[in-house]
Amino acid sequence: MDIKKVTGVYFSPAGSTKTVVETTVDELARLFKAECRYISLNTPSDRAQEYQFAPDELVVFGCPVYAGRLPNKISPDFARCLHGEGTPAVALVTYGGRAYDNALAEMCDLLIKNNFKPAAGGAFLCRHVFSDKLAAGRPDAADLSELRMLAQGAALKLRSGGEIKPPKVPGDAQAAYYTPLKTDKTPAKFLKAKPTTAMVLCEHCGLCAKICPMGAIDPNDPSNIPGTCIKCCACTTYCPSGAKKFDDPDFLSHTAMLEQFRTEARKENSIFL
Structure with a gap:
């Protein structure tokens, strides 16, 4: 498959997911000798725009996990503003160490519904935004090396020709969100908490x-x-x-x-x- 452009699309309020996406995009652009660009979906004005992606473009989409899924206040914007044309994609979720649960399955499902063709996916550790003690220092050099390996595997798959089959990822795209717990194992109710x-x-x-x-x-x-x-x-x-x-x-x-x-x-x- 002839890839002319590699585009990184990310929702990364605290910055780590952006690093994960950029590392993957840079390696894919090198492998395909293609130009690259980046699209941030961090702000409401970013997500108010519509983005169309061509069949010869490769999109790397990254988002952090929120309670085991994509963030429920943001994912409807993803579904509305991202549009493929049979565009190949790499799906990446990041999480702080508990679990990524159903987030990657949900992302792949969203991409397929929006006319993308996921060729690869990954769930990568990043420092948890709630605490410096959780996944401290991640992503580190070893993680970035694994991202490049993922990119190489995706490139090999796309160059092999034929139909792009989505990766078999665990999880249920329609599953309920994880219920956060307190130290006494009862539900932690901080939905309305603000800094x-x-x-x-x-x-x-x-x-x-x-x-x-x-x-x-x-x-x-x-x-x-x-x-x-x-x-x-x-x-x-x-x-x-x-x-x-x-x-x-x-x-x-x-x-x-x-x-x-x-x-x-x-x-x-x-x-x-």
């Missing part, structure tokens, strides 16, 4: 409002969050003064539960061709 702002530290730079994927933060008063928070942690990750944090008790208990049951053994990525 707090230490105004004594806030520099009023407006960055948090600018990068919020939901446009939820008042740019004139960053302590005011009238919109929906999806706990992506973009604001807590990138606030230059460390003024943003989550202090909701259930959120903190769920984070502690995840930390409590983490393992020191390296968790491996999953690749499907």
